[in-house]
Amino acid sequence: MKGVLLVNLGSPESPTPKDVKPYLDEFLMDKYVIDVPYLLRAFLVRGIILRKRPEKSAEAYAKIWTKEGSPLIVLSKKMHEKVKKLVDIPVALSMRYGSMTILKGLQELHDKGVTEVMLFPLYPQHAMASTTTILVLAEELRAKHFPNMKFTNVPAFYNKPGYVEALANSMKRHLEGFEYDHLLFSYHGIPERHIRKTDVTKSHCKIDGSCCNTPSPAHEFCYRHQCYETTKQVVKLLGIPEGKYSQTFQSRLAGDKWLTPYTDVEINKMPEKGIKKLAVVTPAFVADCLETLEEIAMEANHQFKEHGGEEFLAIPCMNDEDEWCAVVAKWIEEFKEDKK
Numbered sequence: 407m408k409g410v411l412l413v414n415l416g417s418p419e420s421p422t423p424k425d426v427k428p429y430l431d432e433f434l435m436d437k438y439v440i441d442v443p444y445l446l447r448a449f450l451v452r453g454i455i456l457r458k459r460p461e462k463s464a465e466a467y468a469k470i471w472t473k474e475g476s477p478l479i480v481l482s483k484k485m486h487e488k489v490k491k492l493v494d495i496p497v498a499l500s501m502r503y504g505s506m507t508i509l510k511g512l513q514e515l516h517d518k519g520v521t522e523v524m525l526f527p528l529y530p531q532h533a534m535a536s537t538t539t540i541l542v543l544a545e546e547l548r549a550k551h552f553p554n555m556k557f558t559n560v561p562a563f564y565n566k567p568g569y570v571e572a573l574a575n576s577m578k579r580h581l582e583g584f585e586y587d588h589l590l591f592s593y594h595g596i597p598e599r600h601i602r603k604t605d606v607t608k609s610h611c612k613i614d615g616s617c618c619n620t621p622s623p624a625h626e627f628c629y630r631h632q633c634y635e636t637t638k639q640v641v642k643l644l645g646i647p648e649g650k651y652s653q654t655f656q657s658r659l660a661g662d663k664w665l666t667p668y669t670d671v672e673i674n675k676m677p678e679k680g681i682k683k684l685a686v687v688t689p690a691f692v693a694d695c696l697e698t699l700e701e702i703a704m705e706a707n708h709q710f711k712e713h714g715g716e717e718f719l720a721i722p723c724m725n726d727e728d729e730w731c732a733v734v735a736k737w738i739e740e741f742k743e744d745k746k
């Protein structure tokens with residue numbers, strides 16, 4: 407029998423330093439997230455980052471936490487519930503980090519008699535820190551615990567018409583009545599080194615102005631190319647003219663050079679360029695989370711106004727919107743019907 411495992415990132419158990427610390431430890435000790443040799447990673451994470459960050463992150467999580475829990479988990483569960491009702495094969499939900507483990511998700515499917523799993527990382531654009539780490543761990547667990555299971559991995563869907571149309575329609579609804587001066591596409595950042603590492607040609611990605619617009623097999627795994635492509639297709643569908651939108655990368659950690667331009671730096675410069683009404687969309691996330699609700703809707707909003715901006719609209723992620731759930735259900739149906 408066929409089944410589906412949806413996988414997102416995960417959240418701490420509570421917005422307290424006691425629970426944020428082990429969550430960050432699991433997350434940042436992942437070799438696909440901080441991709442340096444183990445001893446250096448342990449020194450950076452346990453010797454430096456985890457000394458102060460759990461307190462700071464817990465404060466940020468506390469600002470967005472709901473009665474039901476972390477928004478990322480609550481919203482992913484809502485989406486999962488809706489999708490389950492639209493299809494007639496088992497669908498489980500896991501998180502890469504934290505208590506809703508991939509092992510539990512696979513076990514749930516196994517117990518229902520599933521032998522062929524559609525492994526579905528809930529990230530529109532491919533990155534080793536988000537997608538690869540899920541695929542690698544799931545494969546390790548499969549080999550160890552479920553050797554007879556077969557996986558079909560869902561590739562990045564950054565340019566799939568269903569995703570792009572659902573995103574554009576969702577944005578249109580949220581932008582109704584908001585006469586913005588500028589629309590910013592803010593994607594989660596990654597270190598530039600990750601782009602070079604995932605370049606299958608080993609020579610294409612120069613991270614300059616042009617490589618992401620020059621066709622190449624490298625783009626199958628190039629996060630930067632895929633972000634530009636999502637933006638390009640959405641603005642085309644919405645008919646947004648050149649100059650009225652731009653693209654940036656958010657959420658960087660200190661140390662490495664991350665993809666530029668940086669969201670916070672660009673937003674703070676906008677009011678002096680005459681942008682007083684700003685809308686921000688975050689298409690690297692399908693569910694609202696710390697990075698959209700605190701970093702953008704609260705912090706960037708505040709900074710924009712401190713620098714002279716007047717109105718700020720953080721466009722919500724698609725979460726459990728009907729159109730998005732229907733798209734996911736359609737892809738599941740296609741997998742179910744696929745006789746290969």
Ligand SMILES: C=CC1=C(C)c2cc3[nH]c(cc4nc(cc5[nH]c(cc1n2)c(C)c5CCC(=O)O)C(CCC(=O)O)=C4C)c(C)c3C=C
Pocket residue numbers: 415416417418430439440459463476478529533535536594595596597629657659690691694695696697
């Ligand atoms: C080296 C560090 C990080 C990389 C690389 C990275 C890539 C990456 N992350 C997401 C999605 C999410 N990240 C979230 C939170 C978050 N991300 C990092 C670090 C890296 N992410 C940290 C330390 C945190 C925790 C919060 C903090 O302390 O600032 C979240 C939100 C989780 C939540 O509970 O709400 C998401 C989602 C992607 C898609 C990605 C690569 C493209």
Ligand SMILES: [Fe+2]
Pocket residue numbers: 594657
């Ligand atoms: Fe992240």
Ligand SMILES: [Fe+2]
Pocket residue numbers: 610611612613616617618619628630631
């Ligand atoms: Fe590129």
